[in-house]
Amino acid sequence: MTASFDTIDLDFDRHHIWHPYTSVQNPLPVYPVRSAKGVFLELEDGSRLIDGMSSWWSAIHGYNHPVLNLAVASQLQQMSHVMFGGLTHQPAVRLAKQLVAMTPEPLQKVFFSDSGSVSVEVAIKMAFQYWISLGVTTKNRLLTVRSGYHGDTFAAMSVCDPVTGMHHLFKGVMAQNFFAEAPACRFDELCLPEHIAGLQQQLEQHQGEIAAVIIEPVVQGAGGMRFYSPDYLRRLRELCDRYEVLLILDEIATGFGRTGKMFALEHAGVVPDILCVGKALTGGYMTLGATLTTEVVAEAISSGTPGLFMHGPTFMANPLACSVAVASIGLLGSYDWQASVQRIEAGLQRGLEPCRSMPGVKEVRVLGAIGVVELHRPVDMATIQRQLVQRGVWVRPFGPLVYLMPPFIMQDEELALLSAAVCGVVETIL
Numbered sequence: 001m002t003a004s005f006d007t008i009d010l011d012f013d014r015h016h017i018w019h020p021y022t023s024v025q026n027p028l029p030v031y032p033v034r035s036a037k038g039v040f041l042e043l044e045d046g047s048r049l050i051d052g053m054s055s056w057w058s059a060i061h062g063y064n065h066p067v068l069n070l071a072v073a074s075q076l077q078q079m080s081h082v083m084f085g086g087l088t089h090q091p092a093v094r095l096a097k098q099l100v101a102m103t104p105e106p107l108q109k110v111f112f113s114d115s116g117s118v119s120v121e122v123a124i125k126m127a128f129q130y131w132i133s134l135g136v137t138t139k140n141r142l143l144t145v146r147s148g149y150h151g152d153t154f155a156a157m158s159v160c161d162p163v164t165g166m167h168h169l170f171k172g173v174m175a176q177n178f179f180a181e182a183p184a185c186r187f188d189e190l191c192l193p194e195h196i197a198g199l200q201q202q203l204e205q206h207q208g209e210i211a212a213v214i215i216e217p218v219v220q221g222a223g224g225m226r227f228y229s230p231d232y233l234r235r236l237r238e239l240c241d242r243y244e245v246l247l248i249l250d251e252i253a254t255g256f257g258r259t260g261k262m263f264a265l266e267h268a269g270v271v272p273d274i275l276c277v278g279k280a281l282t283g284g285y286m287t288l289g290a291t292l293t294t295e296v297v298a299e300a301i302s303s304g305t306p307g308l309f310m311h312g313p314t315f316m317a318n319p320l321a322c323s324v325a326v327a328s329i330g331l332l333g334s335y336d337w338q339a340s341v342q343r344i345e346a347g348l349q350r351g352l353e354p355c356r357s358m359p360g361v362k363e364v365r366v367l368g369a370i371g372v373v374e375l376h377r378p379v380d381m382a383t384i385q386r387q388l389v390q391r392g393v394w395v396r397p398f399g400p401l402v403y404l405m406p407p408f409i410m411q412d413e414e415l416a417l418l419s420a421a422v423c424g425v426v427e428t429i430l
């Protein structure tokens with residue numbers, strides 16, 4: 001094969017392919033990746049970048065992992081896909097067993113779907129169908145907090161932060177929900193009544209219209225990279241019980257160890273009525289989401305009319321994705337991942353420390369394997385991206401946020417290089 005045949009046609013890409021959140025008139029540069037292994041992305045020109053993103057929270061074990069590769073390869077020999085209507089298979093059953101075992105005891109029913117956003121759609125539909133099945137027809141809206149992110153599909157989008165989300169753009173076609181202020185109590189603080197008063201007021205006022213509260217536990221991801229007190233979640237659970245609304249926890253970003261616990265809800269010890277997982281579920285290998293719920297919710301849906309949960313994607317429980325998810329969860333069970341996340345937390349604290357005193361920096365915060373440098377002003381994405389790549393790291397800032405969430409396997413030396421590159425670039429920002 002000739003070299004030119006191998007070369008990625010960037011010109012074609014530029015003219016014909018939409019990348020996330022881009023314009024076709026003025027697309028931002030994209031970097032051609034040839035391969036990825038461990039914590040490195042290898043670009044087409046042969047340069048290697050230390051990966052600080054885990055491909056959007058997902059590649060917790062790094063890339064090209066022999067155990068995960070084997071899981072996909074062996075499943076491929078059996079079948080890559082079969083429909084899930086009327087059929088079942090070992091990878092789905094094994095994965096559901098793992099998910100039921102590792103999440104809070106009341107969560108017993110698993111619905112598989114294709115992505116995080118779809119798992120959120122499913123969660124919202126479950127909440128609505130629950131109330132419809134009980135004959136309560138007025139509870140058809142959601143309550144959430146600002147600075148959240150739950151996905152890009154319509155129901156998910158309707159509970160994203162109304163300012164950074166796309167609310168103004170899709171006003172009129174998007175469901176209108178209720179918003180309370182983002183949790184103001186910090187991770188290591190207690191949550192005082194005034195911290196949750198706004199949310200309580202919404203519940204007080206709209207109790208009869210609200211089907212569920214949806215929130216990302218402890219870490220608000222793409223809506224602002226904010227950490228808040230687990231105590232807030234405990235109070236929220238009490239309020240949901242008191243005002244008779246369901247609680248949906250979206251663990252799509254936080255699940256599978258990222259915050260130092262297997263699930264972020266463990267920081268608070270709360271049990272949701274519905275739980276969404278995705279992203280790191282497959283170790284970043286394939287797209288897969290799952291929505292778990294309780295016997296209570298599932299039984300109510302099944303006892304109403306039509307008595308069926310009305311959802312069923314074509315690629316539901318894809319066997320390749322389920323197999324690699326089983327292997328990824330198995331990998332987490334095979335070593336002391338908590339020690340790794342703690343080591344990364346310490347490394348990020350150390351490595352990002354110099355940023356704290358830089359003029360462009362508003363705040364540096366670290367929790368588990370998440371490090372955030374919040375700037376005073378939004379960055380120019382294309383410029384900062386190029387500078388980071390020149391320094392040999394892959395980090396993709398958004399707005400005023402330069403953040404790191406490395407694979408759990410990253411060693412201290414690479415972590416130090418990654419943090420130093422970020423600090424080096426941030427230093428140039430005023």
Ligand SMILES: *Cc1c(COP(=O)(O)O)cnc(C)c1O
Pocket residue numbers: 115116117118120149150151152216221222250251252253254278279
């Ligand atoms: C990424 C994300 C989603 C959406 O998942 P997709 O797989 O991108 O559809 C939903 N909720 C949270 C918290 C996320 O971080």
